[in-house]
Amino acid sequence: MPEVPAAAPTGDELLKVFSALGNPHRMRIVAALLESRNYVSALAREIGIGRPLLHMHLQRLEAAGLVVGTLEVGEDGKAMKYYEVAPFCYELTPRVIARAAATVTGTGDRDADRADRTAKEEAK
């Protein structure tokens, strides 16, 4: 059996995972996809939300590495994007958090923070 993370997650990695999972819809999406993988439109109908919205949620989940999407072309030539859950596994304890907190590149630094914003502005 292949090794899943389980080691020492990055601060930013954990941060993305937490904010991704900290939403009712996204939790339900993971649940729905675990039961059976399927494509965006069908999934939107299944959980009763709009496609643009689901699209956004899926992006967030994928960015966090919790689901993966593959664009497949059916026999009828129609392209549909299938999503399925990734086999993640995190151990959630105070020590893990403390460890990860040390490597967070977000708010809190007076210098790096401003540098990030500048870089983000120039990147556009």
Place this chain on the structure above:
Amino acid sequence: MPEVPAAAPTGDELLKVFSALGNPHRMRIVAALLESRNYVSALAREIGIGRPLLHMHLQRLEAAGLVVGTLEVGEDGKAMKYYEVAPFCYELTPRVIARAAATVTGTGDRDADRADRTAKEEAK
């Protein structure tokens, strides 16, 4: 050794934990408190944020059951609120999420949602 959660967390419980941990400051707060418990004002100075802000973050963390605060009165008669991390331990895997997602009382229900809001309005 006493048993920490580790069983099957409620949807709402996990939801609070995730959104609590999905923030750089709160992650750092847990880290700082794990290293050594201390009181609000001192902690605010240590991590370099305002007291009102820290106060809000601590409330969120406490509501999620990740930290606990105790109002203690020192020998000099001054009251200060000490916080420390709670010994939580969650296993973060697709199945756990799916399980929890079934018991989420938030967005997604067309009836329960409205009922909740009404109750919240009347409760004030």
Place this chain on the structure above:
DNA sequence: CAGATGTGTCAGGAATCTTTGACAGGTGTC
């Protein structure tokens, strides 16, 4: 060609979260 399906994106408003500064206590010391 019209209509159904699928994909994605974009703009804007609504709702929430984050942050700050000011205030109102409390106690002990000079």
Place this chain on the structure above:
DNA sequence: GACACCTGTCAAAGATTCCTGACACATCTG
């Protein structure tokens, strides 16, 4: 009394997130 420290709360600004209704583009079917 004036000042230091502690506690808490509040309102209003700022920044994010969430959500919806278009829109544009593909393919197959009637």
